[in-house]
Amino acid sequence: MLRLLLLAGTLLAMLTSFARAETPSLLSPDQAFRAQLVVTADGSYAVHFNVEPGYYLYRDRFAFTSEPATPLQPVFPKGELKDDPSFGRVEVFKHNVTVTLQGKPPAGTAIKARFQGCADVGVCYPPQTVLLRPGENRDGGVDALFGASSDSSGGGTSGGSAGWGDAGYFSGSKITTIALFFIAGVGLALTACMYPLLPILSSIVLGPGSSGRGRALWLSAVYVQGLALTYTLVGVAAALTGTLLTVWLQQPWVIGAFALFFVAMATAMFGGYQLQLPGSWQSRLSHLASRLPGGHTGPVFVMGALSALIVGPCVAPPLAAALAYLGQRGDVVLGGGALYALALGIGTPLLIVGAAGSAVLPRLSGKTMQRMKMVFGVVMLGMAIWIARPLWQSWLPGEHAIAFEPVRSVAELQDKVAAARGKPVIVDFYADWCISCIEFERETLSDPRVQTALDGFVRLRADVTQNTAADAALLKHFGLYGPPALLFYNAEGQLLRQRVIGFQNADAFLATLNTVQGTP
Known part of the structure; x- marks a missing residue:
């Protein structure tokens, strides 16, 4: 019986390890959202998005155009409603989604897809644009059969963990x-x-x-x-x-x-x-x-x-x-x-x-079968939890917060850090389209205890709402995929290892600030 219990524990450990492997702490946008152009039997187009568990896409942030630039009208499946204190009720897709495009573009027409999404941990990505061409990745084998990783050879995106129904894992x-x-x-x-x-x-x-x-x-x-x-x-x-x-x-x-x-x-x-x-x-x-x-x-x-x-x-x-x-x-x-x-x-x-x-x-009957049934029961409960994991949601409230001094480029940020004159610096990466940024500002940065703790910091903000080349350069310079993110410099102008990625409540953020202030 002990061996059977160990077997059940091992199987569940494998299951949870697989789930963790499928959803790393933070994926790049081309890994979290993988797009592929699909040509249906009647010649019409559809775009399939593989959305990794723990990530979601906004329904109202999609745009599709054919080359040359001709807007295409998308038809969406029903999404999920997400309550947001700043943006109200927004519709999102937390699972794979296929968007049908009305009309039949000429054969071989490339499609430009624009979309935007976030991670459940609170990080929102800048709007993404990919160029999709028909016929690419059509010779792949069993792609993402068990959520395996894959590098797509076309379709405008590459890399990452593939989910159910993504195309391009095996070629043959x-x-x-x-x-x-x-x-x-x-x-x-x-x-x-x-x-x-x-x-x-x-x-x-x-x-x-x-x-x-x-x-x-x-x-x-x-x-x-x-x-x-x-x-x-x-x-x-x-x-x-x-x-x-x-x-x-x-x-x-x-x-x-x-x-x-x-x-x-x-x-x-x-x-x-x-x-x-x-x-x-x-x-x-x-x-x-x-x-x-x-x-x-x-x-x-x-x-x-x-x-x-x-x-x-x-x-x-x-x-x-x-x-x-x-x-x-x-x-x-x-x-x-x-x-x-x-x-x-x-x-x-x-x-x-x-x-x-x-x-x-x-030999499979009697006591042996009863023990095996118990093992299978434990494993099936674990599988039920794993399958339902993409349906879990979290709701976070929000408030108003303190002011930050804007920075618009890497050079400007470095100049202001150098001019801090012996004071620690906090750099906040923010965007208007980032729900978690608004939540962080209203829930955490508005807390009087947090505001008191930040009085001793030079507060800088990199607003990447417009997603310009300078915004992208700022994000890339620090190895960030999107806001919210908060970085810290000590009084000597050295960038610290501690950073905040995604949402933190006031208590957690105060603990982070205490750690930062105690770091030489």
Whole structure:
């Protein structure tokens, strides 16, 4: 039992490590928001944005033009409302979003996309502009299947951690893509997702008319083919519907449903209810089995098809990535073949179990199975928390604050630091479009304790609202991606290691100031 608990802890540690790897403390804007131009089957354009967990895009900060400059009218999916004390209720996209562009530009037309977003930690990026060309990254393989990192070779952005449905991770032929889907399926089969299928498979292999290892293997193969055919149809549907399926998969309610499914599955693992096919289904399948030639073959195939629906929500996160990618490719053959390979990968361990027949499945029953159920339950709860993580939100209040002296360039900042004459200096990077900057000013800098602590500082402010070349140079000089950020110089004019990135409340900022004032 101790070993099983250690196993559960290890799996959860891997899960949280993966989540941390997916969302570093702060990404560059081209890593946090990756754009790709998608050409649909009817020749119209759409732009898909991969938004990393912990980041979001503003709906009203998008603009699209074709080259030469011709404005294009975007059609957005429904976003999320974010309450902001300065800007009111603003609509944001905290997950991947596909923006459809009305009209059909001439073939080969490049699209210029302008957008702006922020990180949940409080840092807002300056407006970004990328030039997107059709046909680039169309030969990639299974991109971002599990949120893996990728360097895009086109589409105007590069680098960063890819999320569900981003294009361009693996490059290769259709055979390579299909092989990667098969490997991914084997990986999914080694998770708790396969557990609901074991009781079904045991009833097939150990049931009447299935005596003999050869017969058990045959029935297992039929079962897996039913599973695979269902996935094939889903893959074809993804290729035919294109970005419409991508938009549907990224809706918050879909992510919430997946998380609730994992909670329900964990409850079943802990013994809250019995996980099995409904009795009415079992009766109907038994009735069909007695009437069909060949005994169990027909109902077993149907069981396999139904099992795809049972296991589908469990594999939803990587499946969402796969379907979004296939929707962007628009290749029906690739879509069907890739999902067929994924299902075969999921079914491979089931075939092994079927080949072993009655020699294996009894060992998975009794106390061993109960212990495994507990392990799977813990892991599923962890997965529910991980999946729902992008839906978490924070609300921060705001107030007014004290004045700062403006600086507009690196040279001007250096001159004013040199002129500080033995006093420490604080440099505040600010922008009007930065919600967290307004929050920091009204919530933190307005606190009387903070204002008293800042009396001894020369206060400088770099306002990067206009995002000019000088603004970009200031940010780059200090290795910053956007506001808010506060830097500190000591009385000797030396830049200190301590800095504030994102929002801090008054108590936390006072602790930072105390540390800064105690640093020589």
